[in-house]
Amino acid sequence: MKNLKKIICAGLAATMIFSSPTISFAAGDSVNEKIAQIEIDTYGEEQNGSILNRLSQLEKNYTGKNMRGNMNARIDAIYDIIYNNDAAPGVLAKLNALEWNSKHEVGSEGVGIRLDSLERSVLGEIKQGTFNERIKNLALETFGSEEIPMVETQIPSDTMLKVVLTKDLNSKELDVGDTIEIKVAENLIIGGKLVLAKGLPGEGTVKNVKDAKSFGRNAKLEIDFNKLKSLDGRNIEIYNGEKSKEEMKRLKMAGGASLVGIAVLGPLGAVAGVFVKGKNIEVPAGTEILVEIRKNTTVYALQNSDKLEIADENENSDEEESEEYNSENENENEIDTENSEE
Secondary structure (H helix, E strand, O other): OOOOOOOOOOOOOOEEEEOOOOOOOOOOOOHHHHHHHHHHHHHOOOOOOOHHHHHHHHHHHHOOOOOOOOHHHHHHHHHHHHHOOOOOOOHHHHHHHHHHHHHOOOOOOOHHHHHHHHHHHHOOOOOOOOHHHHHHHHHHHHHOOOOOOEEEEEEOOOOEEEEEEOOOEEHHHOOOOOEEEEEEOOOEEEOOEEEEOOOOEEEEEEEEEEOOOOOOOOOEEEEEEEEEEOOOOOEEEEEOOHHHHHHHHHHOOOOOOOOOOHHHHOOOHHHHHHHOOOOOOEEOOOOEEEEEEOOOEEEEEEEOHHHHHHHHHHHHHHHHHHHHHHHOOOOOOOOEOOOOOO
Protein backbone atom coordinates (compact mmCIF):
# COMPACT_ATOMS: atom_id res chain seq x y z
CA MET A 1 0.00 0.00 0.00
CA LYS A 2 1.94 3.00 -1.27
CA ASN A 3 -0.84 5.46 -0.49
CA LEU A 4 -3.75 5.69 1.83
CA LYS A 5 -5.56 6.84 -1.27
CA LYS A 6 -9.17 5.94 -0.75
CA ILE A 7 -10.49 8.51 1.74
CA ILE A 8 -14.15 8.98 1.01
CA CYS A 9 -14.75 12.25 -0.83
CA ALA A 10 -18.25 11.69 -2.20
CA GLY A 11 -21.26 12.55 -0.08
CA LEU A 12 -20.05 15.29 2.27
CA ALA A 13 -22.86 15.20 4.77
CA ALA A 14 -23.94 11.58 4.30
CA THR A 15 -23.67 9.19 7.21
CA MET A 16 -22.24 5.69 6.99
CA ILE A 17 -22.36 3.52 10.09
CA PHE A 18 -20.23 0.45 10.80
CA SER A 19 -22.08 -1.34 13.58
CA SER A 20 -21.13 -4.33 15.67
CA PRO A 21 -22.45 -7.58 14.18
CA THR A 22 -23.89 -10.70 15.67
CA ILE A 23 -22.39 -13.39 13.46
CA SER A 24 -21.93 -17.12 13.52
CA PHE A 25 -20.96 -18.07 10.02
CA ALA A 26 -20.85 -21.64 8.79
CA ALA A 27 -21.62 -23.35 5.55
CA GLY A 28 -24.86 -24.44 7.20
CA ASP A 29 -26.25 -27.68 8.54
CA SER A 30 -28.48 -28.51 5.59
CA VAL A 31 -27.32 -30.56 2.62
CA ASN A 32 -28.09 -27.75 0.17
CA GLU A 33 -26.22 -25.11 2.15
CA LYS A 34 -23.18 -27.29 2.66
CA ILE A 35 -22.77 -28.45 -0.92
CA ALA A 36 -23.41 -24.90 -2.18
CA GLN A 37 -20.59 -23.54 0.00
CA ILE A 38 -18.26 -26.31 -1.16
CA GLU A 39 -19.04 -25.56 -4.80
CA ILE A 40 -18.52 -21.81 -4.37
CA ASP A 41 -15.08 -22.39 -2.89
CA THR A 42 -14.28 -25.10 -5.47
CA TYR A 43 -15.64 -23.69 -8.72
CA GLY A 44 -16.40 -20.07 -7.86
CA GLU A 45 -20.17 -20.54 -7.99
CA GLU A 46 -22.95 -22.92 -7.05
CA GLN A 47 -23.56 -25.64 -9.63
CA ASN A 48 -26.77 -26.90 -11.22
CA GLY A 49 -28.15 -30.44 -11.30
CA SER A 50 -29.05 -33.07 -8.75
CA ILE A 51 -27.24 -33.15 -5.43
CA LEU A 52 -25.89 -36.65 -6.08
CA ASN A 53 -24.41 -35.71 -9.47
CA ARG A 54 -22.84 -32.57 -8.02
CA LEU A 55 -21.45 -34.56 -5.10
CA SER A 56 -20.01 -37.20 -7.44
CA GLN A 57 -18.13 -34.52 -9.41
CA LEU A 58 -16.71 -32.99 -6.24
CA GLU A 59 -15.50 -36.39 -5.03
CA LYS A 60 -13.73 -37.04 -8.33
CA ASN A 61 -12.11 -33.60 -8.27
CA TYR A 62 -10.73 -34.02 -4.75
CA THR A 63 -10.15 -37.77 -4.36
CA GLY A 64 -10.48 -39.30 -7.83
CA LYS A 65 -13.31 -41.64 -6.87
CA ASN A 66 -16.77 -41.76 -5.33
CA MET A 67 -16.84 -42.31 -1.60
CA ARG A 68 -18.85 -44.86 0.30
CA GLY A 69 -21.68 -44.09 2.68
CA ASN A 70 -24.92 -42.17 2.58
CA MET A 71 -25.25 -38.77 0.97
CA ASN A 72 -24.82 -36.77 4.18
CA ALA A 73 -21.71 -38.69 5.18
CA ARG A 74 -20.15 -38.20 1.74
CA ILE A 75 -20.83 -34.44 1.79
CA ASP A 76 -19.33 -34.22 5.28
CA ALA A 77 -16.24 -36.09 4.08
CA ILE A 78 -15.65 -33.61 1.24
CA TYR A 79 -16.39 -30.72 3.57
CA ASP A 80 -13.72 -31.99 5.98
CA ILE A 81 -11.14 -32.39 3.21
CA ILE A 82 -11.51 -28.73 2.30
CA TYR A 83 -12.13 -26.98 5.61
CA ASN A 84 -11.22 -29.27 8.52
CA ASN A 85 -7.92 -28.30 10.11
CA ASP A 86 -8.22 -30.38 13.28
CA ALA A 87 -5.52 -32.93 12.48
CA ALA A 88 -3.66 -31.05 9.76
CA PRO A 89 -4.21 -28.12 7.38
CA GLY A 90 -7.06 -28.69 4.92
CA VAL A 91 -7.10 -28.04 1.18
CA LEU A 92 -7.89 -24.32 1.46
CA ALA A 93 -5.13 -23.81 4.03
CA LYS A 94 -2.55 -25.49 1.79
CA LEU A 95 -3.70 -23.71 -1.36
CA ASN A 96 -3.63 -20.31 0.35
CA ALA A 97 -0.10 -20.98 1.61
CA LEU A 98 1.07 -22.09 -1.84
CA GLU A 99 -0.47 -19.07 -3.50
CA TRP A 100 1.01 -16.61 -1.03
CA ASN A 101 4.43 -18.26 -1.29
CA SER A 102 4.34 -17.77 -5.06
CA LYS A 103 2.50 -14.45 -5.47
CA HIS A 104 2.54 -12.81 -2.00
CA GLU A 105 -1.21 -12.45 -2.36
CA VAL A 106 -4.12 -14.87 -2.06
CA GLY A 107 -6.94 -15.07 -4.58
CA SER A 108 -10.65 -15.53 -3.98
CA GLU A 109 -11.57 -17.65 -7.01
CA GLY A 110 -12.45 -21.33 -6.85
CA VAL A 111 -9.89 -23.99 -6.00
CA GLY A 112 -9.75 -25.27 -9.57
CA ILE A 113 -9.09 -21.85 -11.12
CA ARG A 114 -6.41 -21.02 -8.57
CA LEU A 115 -4.65 -24.35 -9.05
CA ASP A 116 -4.60 -23.85 -12.82
CA SER A 117 -3.09 -20.38 -12.36
CA LEU A 118 -0.45 -21.59 -9.90
CA GLU A 119 0.62 -24.48 -12.10
CA ARG A 120 0.95 -22.24 -15.13
CA SER A 121 3.01 -19.78 -13.09
CA VAL A 122 5.23 -22.26 -11.23
CA LEU A 123 5.35 -25.30 -13.52
CA GLY A 124 4.60 -23.76 -16.89
CA GLU A 125 1.59 -25.99 -17.56
CA ILE A 126 -1.60 -27.30 -16.01
CA LYS A 127 -1.17 -30.80 -14.58
CA GLN A 128 -3.60 -33.70 -14.47
CA GLY A 129 -4.75 -35.38 -11.27
CA THR A 130 -6.97 -34.74 -8.28
CA PHE A 131 -6.83 -31.43 -6.45
CA ASN A 132 -5.04 -33.16 -3.55
CA GLU A 133 -2.39 -34.64 -5.87
CA ARG A 134 -1.78 -31.34 -7.61
CA ILE A 135 -1.42 -29.50 -4.29
CA LYS A 136 1.15 -32.05 -3.08
CA ASN A 137 3.11 -31.66 -6.30
CA LEU A 138 3.13 -27.87 -6.02
CA ALA A 139 4.23 -28.08 -2.37
CA LEU A 140 7.10 -30.35 -3.34
CA GLU A 141 8.23 -27.95 -6.06
CA THR A 142 7.90 -24.74 -4.05
CA PHE A 143 8.58 -25.77 -0.42
CA GLY A 144 10.76 -28.81 -1.13
CA SER A 145 8.34 -31.07 0.70
CA GLU A 146 4.76 -32.27 0.37
CA GLU A 147 4.25 -31.00 3.92
CA ILE A 148 3.69 -27.23 3.95
CA PRO A 149 5.26 -25.50 7.00
CA MET A 150 2.08 -24.44 8.79
CA VAL A 151 1.65 -24.26 12.57
CA GLU A 152 -1.28 -23.43 14.82
CA THR A 153 -1.25 -19.82 15.99
CA GLN A 154 -3.72 -17.77 18.03
CA ILE A 155 -5.01 -14.44 16.78
CA PRO A 156 -5.86 -12.40 19.89
CA SER A 157 -9.25 -10.75 20.18
CA ASP A 158 -9.36 -7.05 19.19
CA THR A 159 -6.37 -7.46 16.86
CA MET A 160 -6.78 -4.65 14.33
CA LEU A 161 -6.29 -5.06 10.59
CA LYS A 162 -7.06 -3.26 7.37
CA VAL A 163 -9.55 -4.42 4.74
CA VAL A 164 -10.72 -2.85 1.48
CA LEU A 165 -14.00 -2.79 -0.41
CA THR A 166 -13.83 -4.82 -3.63
CA LYS A 167 -16.71 -3.02 -5.39
CA ASP A 168 -18.16 0.48 -5.55
CA LEU A 169 -21.06 1.14 -3.17
CA ASN A 170 -23.99 3.47 -3.77
CA SER A 171 -26.68 3.77 -1.11
CA LYS A 172 -29.47 4.18 -3.68
CA GLU A 173 -28.61 0.78 -5.20
CA LEU A 174 -28.42 -1.19 -1.94
CA ASP A 175 -31.06 -3.05 0.05
CA VAL A 176 -31.10 -4.41 3.59
CA GLY A 177 -29.51 -7.88 3.59
CA ASP A 178 -27.19 -7.24 0.64
CA THR A 179 -23.70 -8.69 0.97
CA ILE A 180 -20.76 -6.28 0.81
CA GLU A 181 -17.53 -7.92 -0.33
CA ILE A 182 -14.19 -7.00 1.21
CA LYS A 183 -10.68 -8.42 1.22
CA VAL A 184 -7.64 -8.23 3.47
CA ALA A 185 -5.48 -5.24 2.50
CA GLU A 186 -2.25 -6.15 4.30
CA ASN A 187 -0.61 -9.29 5.64
CA LEU A 188 -1.21 -9.96 9.34
CA ILE A 189 1.87 -11.53 10.90
CA ILE A 190 1.95 -12.77 14.50
CA GLY A 191 5.15 -14.08 16.03
CA GLY A 192 6.82 -14.34 12.64
CA LYS A 193 3.94 -16.40 11.23
CA LEU A 194 1.51 -15.34 8.52
CA VAL A 195 -2.09 -15.75 9.76
CA LEU A 196 -3.99 -13.49 7.33
CA ALA A 197 -2.67 -12.85 3.84
CA LYS A 198 -3.33 -9.93 1.56
CA GLY A 199 -6.24 -10.75 -0.74
CA LEU A 200 -8.15 -13.14 1.53
CA PRO A 201 -11.90 -12.52 1.14
CA GLY A 202 -14.47 -11.40 3.66
CA GLU A 203 -17.82 -9.71 3.78
CA GLY A 204 -20.33 -7.55 5.56
CA THR A 205 -24.10 -7.19 5.47
CA VAL A 206 -26.23 -4.11 4.86
CA LYS A 207 -28.31 -3.66 8.02
CA ASN A 208 -29.96 -0.34 7.26
CA VAL A 209 -30.12 1.92 4.22
CA LYS A 210 -32.11 5.08 3.55
CA ASP A 211 -32.07 7.11 0.36
CA ALA A 212 -31.31 10.81 0.29
CA LYS A 213 -34.43 12.97 0.52
CA SER A 214 -35.43 16.57 -0.06
CA PHE A 215 -34.73 19.36 2.44
CA GLY A 216 -31.10 18.32 2.66
CA ARG A 217 -31.75 14.98 4.36
CA ASN A 218 -28.80 12.76 3.49
CA ALA A 219 -28.69 9.05 2.82
CA LYS A 220 -27.81 6.62 5.57
CA LEU A 221 -25.95 3.33 5.20
CA GLU A 222 -25.33 0.86 8.02
CA ILE A 223 -23.03 -2.09 7.36
CA ASP A 224 -21.95 -4.93 9.64
CA PHE A 225 -18.50 -6.11 8.58
CA ASN A 226 -18.59 -9.54 10.08
CA LYS A 227 -16.21 -12.15 8.67
CA LEU A 228 -12.91 -12.84 6.96
CA LYS A 229 -11.32 -16.04 5.78
CA SER A 230 -8.06 -16.86 7.51
CA LEU A 231 -5.06 -18.37 5.74
CA ASP A 232 -6.26 -21.86 6.68
CA GLY A 233 -9.71 -21.29 5.15
CA ARG A 234 -11.80 -21.02 8.28
CA ASN A 235 -14.01 -18.00 8.93
CA ILE A 236 -12.97 -15.42 11.49
CA GLU A 237 -15.49 -13.10 13.12
CA ILE A 238 -14.65 -9.42 12.81
CA TYR A 239 -16.33 -6.17 13.86
CA ASN A 240 -15.79 -2.43 13.82
CA GLY A 241 -14.93 -1.73 17.45
CA GLU A 242 -13.98 1.39 19.35
CA LYS A 243 -10.24 0.90 18.83
CA SER A 244 -10.58 0.67 15.06
CA LYS A 245 -12.96 3.65 14.95
CA GLU A 246 -10.52 5.83 16.90
CA GLU A 247 -7.63 4.80 14.66
CA MET A 248 -9.71 5.56 11.57
CA LYS A 249 -10.37 9.01 12.98
CA ARG A 250 -6.68 9.55 13.59
CA LEU A 251 -5.75 8.47 10.07
CA LYS A 252 -8.69 10.29 8.45
CA MET A 253 -9.80 7.02 6.88
CA ALA A 254 -13.22 6.11 5.50
CA GLY A 255 -15.80 6.71 8.14
CA GLY A 256 -13.42 7.78 10.88
CA ALA A 257 -13.97 11.51 11.30
CA SER A 258 -16.98 13.12 12.89
CA LEU A 259 -19.37 15.51 11.16
CA VAL A 260 -18.11 18.49 13.13
CA GLY A 261 -17.80 21.42 10.71
CA ILE A 262 -20.00 19.84 8.06
CA ALA A 263 -22.08 23.03 7.79
CA VAL A 264 -18.95 24.85 6.70
CA LEU A 265 -17.88 22.14 4.27
CA GLY A 266 -21.32 21.61 2.74
CA PRO A 267 -21.82 22.86 -0.84
CA LEU A 268 -24.43 25.46 0.12
CA GLY A 269 -24.04 25.71 3.86
CA ALA A 270 -26.39 24.47 6.58
CA VAL A 271 -29.16 27.01 5.96
CA ALA A 272 -29.15 26.82 2.18
CA GLY A 273 -29.10 23.03 2.46
CA VAL A 274 -32.83 22.90 3.17
CA PHE A 275 -33.50 23.89 -0.43
CA VAL A 276 -31.52 21.06 -2.00
CA LYS A 277 -31.84 17.31 -2.04
CA GLY A 278 -29.58 15.43 0.35
CA LYS A 279 -26.66 13.36 -0.82
CA ASN A 280 -26.52 9.65 -1.53
CA ILE A 281 -23.53 7.74 -0.22
CA GLU A 282 -21.02 6.72 -2.87
CA VAL A 283 -18.04 4.70 -1.69
CA PRO A 284 -15.39 3.64 -4.24
CA ALA A 285 -13.85 0.19 -4.51
CA GLY A 286 -10.52 0.16 -2.72
CA THR A 287 -11.78 2.21 0.22
CA GLU A 288 -9.80 1.13 3.28
CA ILE A 289 -11.50 0.23 6.55
CA LEU A 290 -10.07 -0.90 9.88
CA VAL A 291 -11.75 -3.83 11.63
CA GLU A 292 -10.99 -5.93 14.69
CA ILE A 293 -10.96 -9.64 15.48
CA ARG A 294 -13.98 -10.39 17.65
CA LYS A 295 -12.56 -13.22 19.79
CA ASN A 296 -9.39 -15.25 20.31
CA THR A 297 -9.14 -17.54 17.29
CA THR A 298 -6.65 -20.34 16.63
CA VAL A 299 -5.73 -20.91 13.00
CA TYR A 300 -3.00 -22.56 10.96
CA ALA A 301 -0.38 -19.99 9.96
CA LEU A 302 2.48 -20.13 7.47
CA GLN A 303 5.91 -20.28 9.04
CA ASN A 304 8.37 -18.84 6.54
CA SER A 305 10.74 -16.46 8.27
CA ASP A 306 12.69 -15.10 5.29
CA LYS A 307 9.67 -13.92 3.33
CA LEU A 308 7.81 -12.76 6.42
CA GLU A 309 10.72 -10.51 7.40
CA ILE A 310 10.52 -8.90 3.97
CA ALA A 311 6.76 -8.46 4.37
CA ASP A 312 7.20 -6.85 7.79
CA GLU A 313 9.68 -4.30 6.40
CA ASN A 314 7.34 -3.42 3.54
CA GLU A 315 4.40 -2.92 5.90
CA ASN A 316 6.40 -0.61 8.19
CA SER A 317 7.37 1.50 5.17
CA ASP A 318 3.74 1.63 4.03
CA GLU A 319 2.55 2.83 7.44
CA GLU A 320 5.02 5.74 7.39
CA GLU A 321 3.90 6.76 3.91
CA SER A 322 0.25 6.51 4.92
CA GLU A 323 0.69 8.86 7.88
CA GLU A 324 2.57 11.36 5.70
CA TYR A 325 -0.15 11.20 3.07
CA ASN A 326 -2.90 11.85 5.59
CA SER A 327 -1.13 14.80 7.18
CA GLU A 328 -1.18 16.46 3.77
CA ASN A 329 -4.86 15.78 3.18
CA GLU A 330 -6.57 16.93 6.37
CA ASN A 331 -9.13 19.00 4.49
CA GLU A 332 -10.56 16.07 2.51
CA ASN A 333 -14.28 15.46 2.86
CA GLU A 334 -15.18 12.67 5.26
CA ILE A 335 -18.10 10.44 6.14
CA ASP A 336 -19.02 9.46 9.68
CA THR A 337 -19.14 5.75 10.50
CA GLU A 338 -19.83 6.02 14.21
CA ASN A 339 -22.96 4.46 15.62
CA SER A 340 -25.80 6.94 15.99
CA GLU A 341 -29.44 6.74 16.90
CA GLU A 342 -32.11 7.06 14.26
